[in-house]
Amino acid sequence: MEVRVGIPRALVYYEYYPMWKAFFEELGVRVVLSDKTTKPILNDGINCSVDEACLPVKLFHGHVVNLKDKVDYLFIPRLKSVAKGEYICPKFCGLPEMIKYSIKGLPPIIDTEVNLRKTRSQLAHAFKEVGQVFTNNRKEISKAYEKALHEHDTFIQEVRKGKYPTEIIEGQKMLRKHNGDLCIALIGHVYNIYDRHMSMDIIAKLHQEGIKVITPEFLSDDVIQHKTDLLPKKMFWTFGERLMGAVLHLLDRKDIDGIIYLMSFGCGIDALVSDLCERKVRRETNIPFSLLTLDEHSGEAGFNTRLEAFIDMIRWRKRNESNISAHG
Amino acid sequence: MKATFPHMGNVSIIVKALFETLEVDYIIPPACSKRTLELGTKYAPELACLPLKINIGNFIESIEQGADTIVMAGGCGPCRFGYYGEVQKEILKDLGYNVEFLVLELPNGGIKEFLRRLRTLIGRKSLLQAAKAVQKATKISIALDELDKLSFQIRAREAVKGKTDWMMKKFHHQVMKVKGAKSIIKLIRETQKELEAIEIDRSVRVLKIGIVGEIYTLIEPFTNFNIEQMLGNMGIEVDRSLTLSNWIVEHMIKQALHLKKNRPYEKAAPPYMNTMIGGHAWETIGNSVLYAQQGYDGIVQLYPFTCMPEIVAQSILPTISNELDIPILTLIIDELTGEAGYKTRIEAFVDMLARRKEEKAHSNEYILSGN
Numbered sequence: 001m002e003v004r005v006g007i008p009r010a011l012v013y014y015e016y017y018p019m020w021k022a023f024f025e026e027l028g029v030r031v032v033l034s035d036k037t038t039k040p041i042l043n044d045g046i047n048c049s050v051d052e053a054c055l056p057v058k059l060f061h062g063h064v065v066n067l068k069d070k071v072d073y074l075f076i077p078r079l080k081s082v083a084k085g086e087y088i089c090p091k092f093c094g095l096p097e098m099i100k101y102s103i104k105g106l107p108p109i110i111d112t113e114v115n116l117r118k119t120r121s122q123l124a125h126a127f128k129e130v131g132q133v134f135t136n137n138r139k140e141i142s143k144a145y146e147k148a149l150h151e152h153d154t155f156i157q158e159v160r161k162g163k164y165p166t167e168i169i170e171g172q173k174m175l176r177k178h179n180g181d182l183c184i185a186l187i188g189h190v191y192n193i194y195d196r197h198m199s200m201d202i203i204a205k206l207h208q209e210g211i212k213v214i215t216p217e218f219l220s221d222d223v224i225q226h227k228t229d230l231l232p233k234k235m236f237w238t239f240g241e242r243l244m245g246a247v248l249h250l251l252d253r254k255d256i257d258g259i260i261y262l263m264s265f266g267c268g269i270d271a272l273v274s275d276l277c278e279r280k281v282r283r284e285t286n287i288p289f290s291l292l293t294l295d296e297h298s299g300e301a302g303f304n305t306r307l308e309a310f311i312d313m314i315r316w317r318k319r320n321e322s323n324i325s326a327h328g
Numbered sequence: 329m330k331a332t333f334p335h336m337g338n339v340s341i342i343v344k345a346l347f348e349t350l351e352v353d354y355i356i357p358p359a360c361s362k363r364t365l366e367l368g369t370k371y372a373p374e375l376a377c378l379p380l381k382i383n384i385g386n387f388i389e390s391i392e393q394g395a396d397t398i399v400m401a402g403g404c405g406p407c408r409f410g411y412y413g414e415v416q417k418e419i420l421k422d423l424g425y426n427v428e429f430l431v432l433e434l435p436n437g438g439i440k441e442f443l444r445r446l447r448t449l450i451g452r453k454s455l456l457q458a459a460k461a462v463q464k465a466t467k468i469s470i471a472l473d474e475l476d477k478l479s480f481q482i483r484a485r486e487a488v489k490g491k492t493d494w495m496m497k498k499f500h501h502q503v504m505k506v507k508g509a510k511s512i513i514k515l516i517r518e519t520q521k522e523l524e525a526i527e528i529d530r531s532v533r534v535l536k537i538g539i540v541g542e543i544y545t546l547i548e549p550f551t552n553f554n555i556e557q558m559l560g561n562m563g564i565e566v567d568r569s570l571t572l573s574n575w576i577v578e579h580m581i582k583q584a585l586h587l588k589k590n591r592p593y594e595k596a597a598p599p600y601m602n603t604m605i606g607g608h609a610w611e612t613i614g615n616s617v618l619y620a621q622q623g624y625d626g627i628v629q630l631y632p633f634t635c636m637p638e639i640v641a642q643s644i645l646p647t648i649s650n651e652l653d654i655p656i657l658t659l660i661i662d663e664l665t666g667e668a669g670y671k672t673r674i675e676a677f678v679d680m681l682a683r684r685k686e687e688k689a690h691s692n693e694y695i696l697s698g699n
Contacts, residue, residue: 052634090406093603097600097644102643232417233402233411236411271376271634272373275415283422
């Protein structure tokens, strides 16, 4: 029987799944995903993780619970750093431990460390380590590694062109029927904005309103890099840097009518990055900015109301603001 | 230039000595108070960690007294402390305060930028003089930690309750008045002698509790409601796993000079965590294991709400507690923490520890009913 490796449908799944899938399948390993996020999955996560953890990490616990009895291995790499001189977040560094000590009855965990903080070459090493769990054939592993990198590049290119990760990975149908009047930038971590349950399907809701949506993933690395290079101090969180760079870039553009920052409660990085972004936006432009925080108690009605009010406000302002002095 | 810096326990004494040696004009922020916290909570991002908020309060209160330059340490991740300076700079800018930030770290600009910042601070003093001043300050930090440690031992055993508290209070009052590194050291030594002279009750069997967690909440008594004093007065000998001197020596000086580090926790932690994940999570895990091995009666973990590394540590601690048979209490602190509830939890924990110790000591003497 073929070996089954489980990948939780959470956190960086939205960024690296095509790469991991290509690698495992090339080695003849079957990849099993957890189910799409539902309320029970989230509740499982909340029940077995520490109270203080952030929402995405709690959700990750839930996906592991959903997956653990269906697979031979769990793939939870220790993502310390995915770019030179940068980190992701302390909780990503300690994720294998958090899972191991919070959930009972787990299959073996593949917790290979990925640490590209000093050199990129560690990546090949990490893949080799993962591959060796299944085969001793080095040639096969390096072939799978090449394939994985290729898949990742193709995936990223598609995303940069304006396709949502979920459209590519899950074949989700997105109805883009924009009437062209508004363009809103949706800023947030991949696992917050693309998880349809957690984000309460915010992208589809904006599309429903006929609004064009831009996410940080649509922007090229060069554009982001160019902006973050101007920061007085290098931002050492890879995801934070992308969000910050995206916002700085958007401020220069004329076609953005509003910015929505979607953060999750308890996210340490968002706590600082969202604040820095908001200050920049308010100080330098008059683009409307809204910060929406997701937590386990988020009610969809309240969320919708805030979203609708924000959109109405922008539309109303666009239509009625005449730029003529009220004093005649 | 009038320099100021954030409060963090004995940091004010050390920096005071450092600035006096280097003849830097300085302002010590008023001791952390409810107002400090309120100012910080009002202007800092809601989900930022507590130290960032209290820092903001410290800075504003110092600026009100005329400070125009803020000196602090930095870092490069993944803990949020490394980005404190940038966020605080923006907050103060939006509030209309025009202050300069000198974050002493190795930023993008490398050593050159570090030297520029240092030069701004020390003026015309030579680098050798600066190095000597740092050496003196380090000596003071070590002496201060020894004094604290001694006070933990004496407080738990003193015959007349409150003597140690009074002595330490007197010390903190006086140390702010004396000038220069030499007289500070002298005062520390004198206080040490006075503490040693306190009459102790040798008949009491004290419980021992180790405190682990995030460094700021461990070291700044305002944030932890003076937990060492609180426990000490319940007759408990406290050991604080992180000290300022250790941080200065191991993480700043040895790091900068690439010297071999002495980190016993790295050897103790591996079955549970075998890597640095930022902040002090590795220390928390390693030191908890060490405390269990050294026969401590209990462990208290302290950290500010939303602290990322300590959350990881917290999820591992229950396993350590089970496997090494040592009770662990986690206390999370934010601006809404109330002293009474906090104290109740500690008292309950201590009662449990005392009972546990008693049961263990007499476990052979119990007779089951009917026998």
